[in-house]
Amino acid sequence: MTCNATLAEAAPGKTVLGFVGIGIMGLAMTRNLIKAGYEVVVWNRNPEKCKPLEQEGARVASSPRDVVSAATYTFAMLSDPEAALDVALRPDGVVAGISPGKGYIDVSTVDAATSRTIAAAVRSAGGGFLEAPVSGSKGPAEQGKLIFLTAGDEDLFAAVSAPLDVMGKAKFFLGPEGAGAHMKLVVNMVMGAMMTSFAEGLALADKVGLKHQDVIDVVALGAIAAPMFALKGPAMAARSYNPAFPLKHQQKDMRLALALGDEVAQPLPMAAAANSLYIAARRQGLGDMDFSAVMEAVAAQEADTKKQ
Ligand SMILES: NC(=O)C1=CN([C@@H]2O[C@H](COP(=O)(O)OP(=O)(O)OC[C@H]3O[C@@H](n4cnc5c(N)ncnc54)[C@H](OP(=O)(O)O)[C@@H]3O)[C@@H](O)[C@H]2O)C=CC1
Numbered sequence: 248m249t250c251n252a253t254l255a256e257a258a259p260g261k262t263v264l265g266f267v268g269i270g271i272m273g274l275a276m277t278r279n280l281i282k283a284g285y286e287v288v289v290w291n292r293n294p295e296k297c298k299p300l301e302q303e304g305a306r307v308a309s310s311p312r313d314v315v316s317a318a319t320y321t322f323a324m325l326s327d328p329e330a331a332l333d334v335a336l337r338p339d340g341v342v343a344g345i346s347p348g349k350g351y352i353d354v355s356t357v358d359a360a361t362s363r364t365i366a367a368a369v370r371s372a373g374g375g376f377l378e379a380p381v382s383g384s385k386g387p388a389e390q391g392k393l394i395f396l397t398a399g400d401e402d403l404f405a406a407v408s409a410p411l412d413v414m415g416k417a418k419f420f421l422g423p424e425g426a427g428a429h430m431k432l433v434v435n436m437v438m439g440a441m442m443t444s445f446a447e448g449l450a451l452a453d454k455v456g457l458k459h460q461d462v463i464d465v466v467a468l469g470a471i472a473a474p475m476f477a478l479k480g481p482a483m484a485a486r487s488y489n490p491a492f493p494l495k496h497q498q499k500d501m502r503l504a505l506a507l508g509d510e511v512a513q514p515l516p517m518a519a520a521a522n523s524l525y526i527a528a529r530r531q532g533l534g535d536m537d538f539s540a541v542m543e544a545v546a547a548q549e550a551d552t553k554k555q
């Protein structure tokens with residue numbers, strides 16, 4: 248799909264960029280845009296989080312509409328479908344500032360229906376829409392090494408190619424909006440199940456007297472080696488869960504992937520089992536910790552078994 252108005256190619260010194268949603272990811276991504284020389288306008292629900300960016304040269308706007316009015320292309324990195332819809336559609340939201348020649352790039356992880364609703368509203372105001380959820384966490388966001396899974400208006404994809412390259416190491420254009428959301432949910436569903444399986448492995452190893460570090464080293468050398476296990480393993484062994492990817496967002500992604508499975512009649516029993524552990528971890532109050540804190544839900548199950 249292409250949008251009706253011509254979209255100018257974004258370049259530092261020429262194009263004003265907007266960014267709404269200055270959380271863990273939004274902060275790191277916006278910083279890289281500023282460092283690359285872009286003039287950036289930002290908004291966050293809690294304005295305190297914009298302060299570091301203001302010191303680094305960003306302008307702070309008082310609503311998402313004001314960001315979009317000031318910028319040619321606006322990126323959004325918001326928690327979940329509810330936040331993405333609200334920020335886009337509220338009276339002083341993104342769509343209220345859209346006009347022909349502007350584009351909205353939603354990099355949040357949401358479901359396809361949310362993305363399609365926002366796309367239709369943006370296009371009816373004359374703008375272009377791209378969904379562009381990312382693979383990669385806080386570290387890759389800081390290093391400009393995210394992987395963009397984009398879909399929607401291909402001319403907008405081309406127009407924002409330079410800022411995407413500032414924030415990421417790779418970008419895929421997957422087709423009409425919905426395809427990017429689907430790809431992201433497939434990847435995060437696999438990641439979520441891998442993490443619960445790893446946590447169970449560490450718990451079992453512990454029970455039989457194996458050292459966590461030995462398990463991490465053995466896994467790292469074999470066919471199931473994964474950067475995620477190497478990165479998160481030592482902190483999990485120390486039961487320390489400083490958030491890079493908050494557990495509440497991983498559980499949201501499992502929920503959205505399971506709903507997608509229902510929609511297309513694909514049973515996902517492993518993902519469903521993993522999801523129940525993330526829900527248990529949220530009930531333990533761990534939603535704002537890193538998603539590796541699912542380890543604590545595994546440990547709590549062990550405690551329950553001992554009581555029986
Ligand atoms: N962290 C990670 O490793 C990755 C995260 N993601 C995805 O990126 C998105 C953001 O993640 P992350 O930065 O980690 O999360 P954070 O929780 O750090 O940030 C969430 C952002 O959403 C905003 N927000 C939440 N609800 C609303 C609302 N109702 N109205 C307006 N703004 C709202 C928050 O504003 P406020 O500060 O005011 O609360 C904040 O700016 C999620 O969809 C997540 O799944 C994708 C890849 C990696």
Ligand SMILES: O=CCCC(=O)O
Nearest residue numbers: 356382383384435492
């Ligand atoms: O959505 C979060 C993804 C985290 C990652 O890819 O490391």
